Amino acid sequence: MKKVIIPEFGISNLKIVEEDPPKPQKYEVLVKIYSVSLNYRDYLTIEGKYNPNYKLPLVPCSDGAGEIVEIGESVQEWKVGDRVIGVFAPDWVDGKAERKEIRNTLGGPNDGTLTQYRIFHKNAIVSLPKNLSYSEAATLPCAGLTAWSSLFVEGNLKPGDTVLVQGTGGVSLAAISLAKSIGATVVATTGNEEKEERLKFLGVDHVINYNRTPNWGKVARSLGSGDGIDHILEVGGAGTLEESIKAIKPFGQISLIGILSGSAGKINLLPVLMQNVRLQGILVGSKNALKDLVTCIEKCEIHPVIDKEFPMESSIEAIEYLKSGSHFGKICIRNF
Ligand SMILES: NC(=O)c1ccc[n+]([C@@H]2O[C@H](COP(=O)([O-])OP(=O)(O)OC[C@H]3O[C@@H](n4cnc5c(N)ncnc54)[C@H](OP(=O)(O)O)[C@@H]3O)[C@@H](O)[C@H]2O)c1
Known part of the structure; x- marks a missing residue:
């Protein structure tokens, strides 16, 4: 072999x-x-x-x-x-x-x-x-389960909630399918014009190009219910967390998943505590969570x-x- x-x-x-x-x-x-x-x-x-x-x-x-x-x-x-x-x-x-x-x-x-x-x-x-x-x-086992753990195991995602994903990698696209399957509103960022169209084709409700709109946090906050985003899957890390904090709804959850833009930086934590924001680290997930994901994928016919x-x-x-x-x-x- x-x-x-x-x-x-x-x-x-x-x-x-x-x-x-x-x-x-x-x-x-x-x-x-x-x-x-x-x-x-x-x-x-x-x-x-x-x-x-x-x-x-x-x-x-x-x-x-x-x-x-x-x-x-x-x-x-x-x-x-x-x-x-x-x-x-x-x-x-x-x-x-x-x-x-x-x-x-x-x-x-x-x-x-x-x-x-x-x-x-x-x-x-x-x-x-x-x-x-x-x-x-x-x-x-990794990308799909990470999205599942963020939204459902730690995030308690409900129909009607707003979810924001960053970029068009494996974790983010998995989160889009899962969030859409229960009727959430999805906002996605991307740095690529061609990918904007593909995100809309997947059913994403709002797309923000982070190169054209580097301060996308405030724009994202105004989408969905108008009071901010319920769940953000933070794959950018240090370079994007500040925008996520601007976009998140009071009592919302930012799942800290990735470090595509770096793992260290200066962050103003004041808005996190002033708005009861939950910063939740995510490490993939458990075997039983993977089984639950498999059941959902079959039931909702997700590909x-x-x-x-x-x-x-x-x-x-x-x-x-x-x-x-x-x-x-x-x-x-x-x-x-
Ligand atoms: N904690 C965990 O359990 C866990 C599990 C899986 C992955 N991760 C981490 O999550 C991150 C994403 O993983 P992945 O496997 O989904 O990655 P990936 O498939 O390589 O996706 C990367 C995509 O993210 C976008 N991107 C790149 N730099 C960015 C930035 N500075 N800000 C915003 N978006 C950016 C790009 O999309 P566009 O071209 O559309 O902008 C790029 O195609 C990585 O850091 C990875 O290590 C963590």
């Missing part, structure tokens, strides 16, 4: 190696991974910017979907042929995680999914939604947006493409 490894940090160092597929032990299953979806975290990990202390060589990427091809002798829950996705943080089953339960994540520090076959513990996978292809399903698929041999191009930010939705690597 082929697998991609990071022998040394740096995109150009990625390399494919070949070895025999592993054998599942008593409580394990062997999954033939058909598709892997990329997250911004994978790029940071490969560059050594996410955690420079990760032990190398490491198989990158956290998200994969495939089919069980062999099961260990004590596995009752699964059978050969079942279609599954891996769980991002397999030790975090439900509720609020303890520190130790969010330590072992796929694609660093544990080996990830950019491999043709991978062993999973029987409890570290969930069934993929019946209505999705392998690539569509591969977008759920994640795939921008482009690359073969495994073009993994370096795929990561470079992710880095360029020109994508709209998810980038996947097909393993077969």
Whole structure:
């Protein structure tokens, strides 16, 4: 089988190696991974910017979907042929995680999914939604679940609420579909004119171009109910948080998810406390939250947006493409 490894940090160092597929032990299953979806975290990990202390060589990427091809002798829950996705943080089953339960994540520090076959513990996978292809399903364990946790696990999103997403990456597009599915009003920002039209086509109610309107916070505040946005998915980080604080409604929630514009900066916190704003850090989500997301995806017939698929041999191009930010939705690597 082929697998991609990071022998040394740096995109150009990625390399494919070949070895025999592993054998599942008593409580394990062997999954033939058909598709892997990329997250911004994978790029940071490969560059050594996410955690420079990760032990190398490491198989990158956290998200994969495939089919069980062999099961260990004590596995009752699964059978050969079942279609599954891996769980991002397999030790975090439900509720609020303890520190130790969010330590072992796929694609660093544990080996990830950019491999043709991978062993999973029987409890570290969930069934993929019946209505999705392998690539569509591969977008759920990190990007999809992060959007779900922000809006529903921590955010208690209700029909009629207003949601703001930033940019057109995987987390933001997942949040658009989920928010629209329960009848929320959605505002999206983008820095790209062509993507403005595509956002409207997805059903976004208001689009703001953050290059034409750098102070978009006040504009966003006037949309929806007129009193501000109920939920903001903050993927920009330090460079966008100030605008989000201007846009948020009193008692609204800003989910702190990403750091595309940096992780450190000066922020005026006064409006946060004066308006009872909830700043909620988000780390992906639990296994049970992933199961709930799968149920919702099936029930609401949601299809994640795939921008482009690359073969495994073009993994370096795929990561470079992710880095360029020109994508709209998810980038996947097909393993077969
Ligand atoms: N906390 C968690 O659990 C978690 C989980 C998943 C991801 N994340 C983080 O969330 C962020 C987004 O991840 P992703 O995988 O969705 O990324 P992605 O697919 O790479 O999306 C990036 C998109 O964001 C937009 N963008 C880039 N720079 C921006 C900026 N300064 N301000 C606003 N928008 C900007 C661009 O869209 P336009 O061209 O449309 O502007 C770009 O295409 C990353 O920082 C990632 O590490 C965190």
